[in-house]
Amino acid sequence: MKPVRGVLLAVGLAFSAVAAASDFDGSVPLTCTPTAGRDCKPTAACTALKSQAKGPVQVRIDFANKAIKTPYRTAILPIQNSATNDEQLVMQGTDLKFAWSAIVNRKTGAITITVADRIGAYVIFGQCTAGDAG
Numbered sequence: 001m002k003p004v005r006g007v008l009l010a011v012g013l014a015f016s017a018v019a020a021a022s023d024f025d026g027s028v029p030l031t032c033t034p035t036a037g038r039d040c041k042p043t044a045a046c047t048a049l050k051s052q053a054k055g056p057v058q059v060r061i062d063f064a065n066k067a068i069k070t071p072y073r074t075a076i077l078p079i080q081n082s083a084t085n086d087e088q089l090v091m092q093g094t095d096l097k098f099a100w101s102a103i104v105n106r107k108t109g110a111i112t113i114t115v116a117d118r119i120g121a122y123v124i125f126g127q128c129t130a131g132d133a134g
Contacts, residue, residue, distance in 0.1 A: 023109075023129075023130035024089055024104050024105070024106040024107075024109055024128065024130070025084050025089060025106060026063050026082055026084060026089050027063070028063070028130045028131075029060070029061060029062050029063060029064070029130070029131065030060070030061040030104065030109075030111075030128040030129065030130060030131070031058055031059075031060055031061075031128065031129055031131045032058065032059040032060070032061065032104075032109075032111050032126045032127060032128035032129075033057070033058055033059075033126050033127055033128075034057055034058075034059060034071070034124050034125065034126040035125050035126050035127060036124070036125045036126075037049030037051075037072060037122065037123070037124045037125070038122070038123045038124075039120065039122055040120050040121050040122070040123065041119060041120035042120065046123075049072050049122055049124065050072075051071040051072060052071060052072060052073065052074055057071045058071065059071070059111070059113065059124065059126060059128075061079075061091075061102075061104075061128070063079070063082075066078060066079040066080070067079060068091070068093075068100075068102065068113075070113065070124065072115075072122060072124065073115070075095060075096075076095075077093055077095055077098075077100050077115070078093045078094075078095060079091050079092075079093050080092060080093040080094065081093065084106070086106070087105065087106060087107075088103050088104060088105055088106055089103070089104040089106055090102070090103050091103075091104075097117050097118065098115050098116065098117050099115075099116050099117075100113065100114060100115040100116070101113070101114055102114075104128055108127075109127055109128040109129060110125075110126070110127055110128070111124075111125070111126045111127070111128050112124070112125055113126075
């Protein structure tokens, strides 16, 4: 009977891993906690990015409304293109004089966001969890 329990447990864990990975496919909102942010210019070394948010420092990705809110900008980043493959969820967009892209690792939820303009770029690294993007 113990081998049957072991097989059932393994199958259950496999299904839960698949369910967790599906959270990073663009089907549910994501709340991401930045672990590092850099402000880079071609004429100087990158410096730490400062949050403009009052309250928790979080990146919220709302797939239903095609929007990303970061604590480093007051304006919303509109999601204009998105795609998934077996490894990552890719999002892209433009806003005024900015172009941006974001990649979420579908297995771990790790995120990298870049926002670039004619002067330089912001790079944000973090960790996402499935949850309310409100």
